[in-house]
Amino acid sequence: MNERILHVLEYRKIQELLNQQAASSLGKQKTAALRPSTDIEEINGWHAETDEAASVLRLKGHIPLGGIFDIKPSIKRTVIGGTLNPMECLDIASTIYGGKQLKTFIDDMEEPELPILRELVSQITPLGELERRIKSCIDDHGHVMDGASDKLRTIRSKIRTNESTVRDKLESYTRSKSKMLSDAIVTIRNERYVLPVKQEYRGAIGGIVHDQSASGATLFIEPQAVVELNNQLSEARVQEKTEIDRILKELSEYIAQDQEPLGHNVEVLGKIDFMFARAKLGRSMRAAMPKMNNKGVIKMKQARHPLIEEDEVVANDIEIGEDFTSIVITGPNTGGKTVTLKMVGLCTLMAQSGLQIPALDGCELAVFEKVFADIGDEQSIEQSLSTFSSHMTNIVDILKKVDHQTLVLFDELGAGTDPQEGAALAMSILDEVVQRGARIIATTHYPELKAYGYNREGVINASVEFDVQTLKPTYRLLIGVPGRSNAFEISRRLGLDDDIIKSAQSHIGTDSKSVENMIASLEESRRGAEHDYEQAAKVLEEAEELKQEMEKQWGQLEARREELYKKAEQKAEKAVQKAREEAETIVSELRNMKNNASLKEHEWIEARKMFDEAQPKLSKKEQKQATNNKTKAQNLQAGDEVKLLTLNQNGSIIEKVNENEFMVQVGIMKIKAKKKDLQFVKRDQPLVEKPMATVKGSNYHVKTELDLRGERYEDAVQQVEKYVDDALLAGYPRVSIIHGKGTGALRNAVQEFAKRHPRIKDFRAGGMNEGGSGVTVLEF
Incomplete structure (x- = not known):
């Protein structure tokens, strides 16, 4: 892509927005170097990276990319023997730590699949030992700590002792000779402790003068009594600096030893930062990942211009490359034609740069080898070119390079000259570009081009909608409907006399009237179709709501039925349990009566009646079933399903041992049971032997x-x-x-x-x- 097209379509502004999303200078370098690619495999790879990063942001909301710096210059200096300062060393340690944090973050994610990110973070070398060395010597403020070496600790202890001695000595002067001092303070000049002495007491204090005030009234004197102490302090500070230099030199040598993994870590971190910058930009635009093709097909639903605020921009559907390869857009000025033109071009460049585009999911864009645009006022005073000449110069250059892998955007094609000649020239230029197989979107004012789409294969008309009632454009793009002149309607709305309007209409040729009537009919059909679509969508929504309500009620009914079944089972179980308890009482009483010789007949009958009344009341169907079970129990055979009363478990008869004993399979157990302990449940009906x-x-x-x-x-x-x-x-x-x-x-x-x-x-x-x-x- 040439630099001119990047400028015309405002691609640089997208780069600026992308740059703001980068978390480190590493990512910012990559955003500044970003250019659209023409290799579909490379582009698809970029989109896969962006999509993975977007998935992480969607699930986690953030990515730990803080504390990462571009340490490549520092690494290079250590390799050639240079010594880094404390802050440079600290940046290296911070970058190592940031890499470890990012690696842990990605490794700990369970969902979703992140093959690209996992592969990248697997290449990050922790370098924990180097990080610990640096952090043990330098604090978070870039200051070399006392513990960096034993010698440094000793030197700094000596420095603090000397400073304390010097201050104590000078503070005695501030107390005893305060009248001779401008201020009763101890200050520093030329890295030596001094006193601010009044000019007239210079001889009284004595010592070395290091500085004086602007007026000359105050001299900064180092008393002779502290000269030697200051000398010792200066010597200790020189020793401190030498030891610090040695420590930093040693750290730099350690860094140089790990130059390769450090350099590779920086490259990986920069790439990951760049991936997430693209994903963050897409999130801020509510953008979607486009499907790329090399067939020249563009399909975007509810696409928006990336540089216009979402609450101001009007989303439009764009489709080109299958049923038609060229779109000719007509309509009034300030109606949004140029915005649509730039939106398609800019979204194409963004997609070929691995960026998501502001449109609905499922959008599709093509990879073009070249993108050309002739947009805006190209008048050049320096070259003494008129607007028409400047446009034509650009168009001539485009025609030299255009082919079937090109997207061409023409704004006001043929404008700036005689309307009749300009329209004829515009149609010829369009014919030439269409013949070469390029994808074209052109805007025009010429009425002659309204019928162009009807006479050319692969070309379709479009327009931007204008509301005659409000006299304002709606910025909606209407594919398949050419724009019609609204001059008469607008004039009538503004109060122009009807006689004048009728007179003007009489001057319009029959062909123009036919075209205008056709366009009006198309607009009416479109409005009717949109109304029908809205009605159908409303009915569908109501049907969906009704379906959900019915499903909800059905679920509630099923739950209620299950609840009733459960209550019935619980009630039946309680009745049976009560019957069992009463039966046990009756049996116990009968046992007591057994040995009672004086038991009368009517007492036996009463006991039997009590036993019968204790049985649970069964429905006729259950009574019939119980009777059948009792009958069938007299003739048990192999295969019958029975209930083993001693265990209260169901099983099936395996074989008959004798008249009173059967082998029964209960679960995984085989049990020999007596006939009286078995209750018949059911018998499998013999199947017809035929298959x-x-x-x-x-x-x-x-x-x-x-x-x-x-x-x-x-x-x-x-x-x-x-x-x-x-x-x-x-x-x-x-x-x-x-x-x-x-x-x-x-x-x-x-x-x-x-x-x-x-x-x-x-x-x-x-x-x-x-x-x-x-x-x-x-x-x-």
């Missing part, structure tokens, strides 16, 4: 099992419904639905269906020999 059963009234067969594996959810539910109906017609007592284990979606669907079906008495998971949890057995 298929013929459904009455049908010419096809029904298996005793249905295999749903591999079926889609909706298809599986339909198949189960039909299969259950057929199985019921066939008279099967039970069937097996094979759904596999998988995610459990099909199993849940089958079991939910079984709960709702009125003819399905029970369902269970398959046994060990029936397919386990991959099969559901339905009982009819």
